[in-house]
Amino acid sequence: MLWWNGLRAIDTALAVMFLSLAAGPTVAGDIAFVTNQNSSDVSILDLETGVERQRVAVPGKPAAIAVHPASGVFYTVGPDTKTVSKFDQASGEVLDDLVLDGGPLGIAVAPDGSMIFVSDWYNARIWGVNTDGMEVVRTLETGSAPAGLVVAEDGSWLASADRDADQVSVFDLATFKLRHSVPVGVRPFGISVGPDGFVYTTDVGSNSVTKVDPVLGEVTGTAEVGERPYGIAFAGGKGFVTNQYSDTVSVINLDAMTEQVTIDVGEYPEGIDVTGDGGTVIVANWFSNTVSLIDAGGLDVIGEIATGDGPRAFGKFVAPDVGG
C-alpha cells in the first residue's frame, strides 16, 4: 500500500500559522522587503517601528529579491510563473516585468542599476537584463544549477553559486567572459561578497562556508557552520550565516574562518541581510513566518516582526527608508 493511499486529504489552507509581533526593535530608518514564497507576496517592513507597512502581491511564488536603493526600486523573481518583477520601493507599485523561460531563481543588480542578472536553475546560465526596458541582452554559461548571484561593489565582476557543479563561476563584467570556475564546498547555494572583497558561499551539502578570491580564482578558506547553511551577510567584520536545519545563525570570524558563536532564531532561517549602519542583522524565518532582528554588536536577538507565509528573502533585501 502507498503511504497516503486511501487516506483522507485535508485542506492545507487550514494549516495553522503562528504570527508573533515585534518586540519593539530599534533600528534607524531601514526597510526590509521580504519575499513570502507561500503567500506569493512581499512584506514591506519598517525596521524602526517593527510594523509591516504594506503587503504587495507578487506573481509566481517569489524567493529571490534584490534592492537597488540608488534607483529606489526592488526586483523579485517568481519561479512558478518565471517572472522578474520591478517595483517602486516607496509605493510598492509594479513598474515593469519580464517573463523568462527555464527556471529563473537568483538575482543581483549591477551597482549602477543599469543591469540585473538572473540565474537559470535548470539551464546552467545567467541572463543579463537591461533594467531600462527589461530586455535580455546577455546570456552567460555557468555550471549546473546556478542559484545565488553577487556583483562586485565596483561592478567589475559577477559571481554565481553553481549548486550542482559544486563551484563558483566568476565573470568579467567589462567583457562578459568567464574569468574563473572555482571548486568550493558541496552544493553552494547562497553567495555574497564580504567586507574584505572576498566571495563567500554557503555550501548546503557540506555544512560549510567557502571563501574565494574572485580576482585570483582561488579558495582561501573554509569554515564549518550549522546544518544546511542558506545565506550569508556581513556586519562588524563578521559573517552571519543562516542554518536552515539548525534554526540558528552562525557567527564566523572571517580571518580565522571559525564559528565564534551560534544564535537561536526562528525555524528554517533563510534570507539574511544587514541594515545600512551595520548594526542589525535581519533574518527571514521561513517556517515561523517572521524575521528575527539580531544586534550585530551584542550578538543576540532584539526583536521579531511577523511577515506573510513562507518568508525567504533570498538576496539583498534591506534598503534605506525612502518613505511610503
Place this chain on the structure above:
Amino acid sequence: MKFVRLAAVLIGMVVPLAAMAHGPTRQKITLTAEVAAPPEEVWSAIGDFQDMGWHPAVYSTEGEGGNEIDATRVLTLGEEGGPTISEILYKYSDEKMSYSYRITDVLVEVLPVTNYSSHLTVIPVDGGGSVVEWRGAFYRGYPNNDPPPELNDEAAIAAVSAVYQAGLDALVERFAGN
C-alpha cells in the same frame, strides 16, 4: 503493476537527482490534533524514534542509534516487504517533547516529495490534555520544470497532509474516552 513499472523507470533517473535538485517552491504544512491524554502519556506513545507503530500505515520500524542525533530508521509500510522510507533524526528533546527528522531515501511513488524534513511535537494544553503538532517542509517529487500531476506541488502537499492526518486520527482514537 504500476508501482513496479514506475519504479523501474524512475529508479535510475530520480533517485540520484532527489538528493541534489528540487522544484522551485518549498512547501510547508502544519497539522494539529487535540488528544485526550496527558502530554507525558502521548509522548511516551510517539516519542520513540525507533517505533512508529502508532501510525496505521507503518508495518514495522527498524533502526539504529535510539533517540540520539543521527539515529536512523527504516519504516516498512503496509505489510511485510512493503515499500520503505529511510529517515534520520536530527533533533530530539524529551523536555520539549519534540523530535525532528529528515527522509534520506524514499521513492517518489511512495511519497512524492524531495528534501523532506519534519517535526513532531506534543504540546500541553490547559486542563491536562495535549495537542500533537506535526509539521513538514519539502519540495515536490519532480525536480524539474513542468511536473506531471502526480508529482507536482499539490500532490506533495496532499500526500504529506494525508499521512499526518492518518497518524493524528489514530492518536485521537487511541486516547479517546480517557
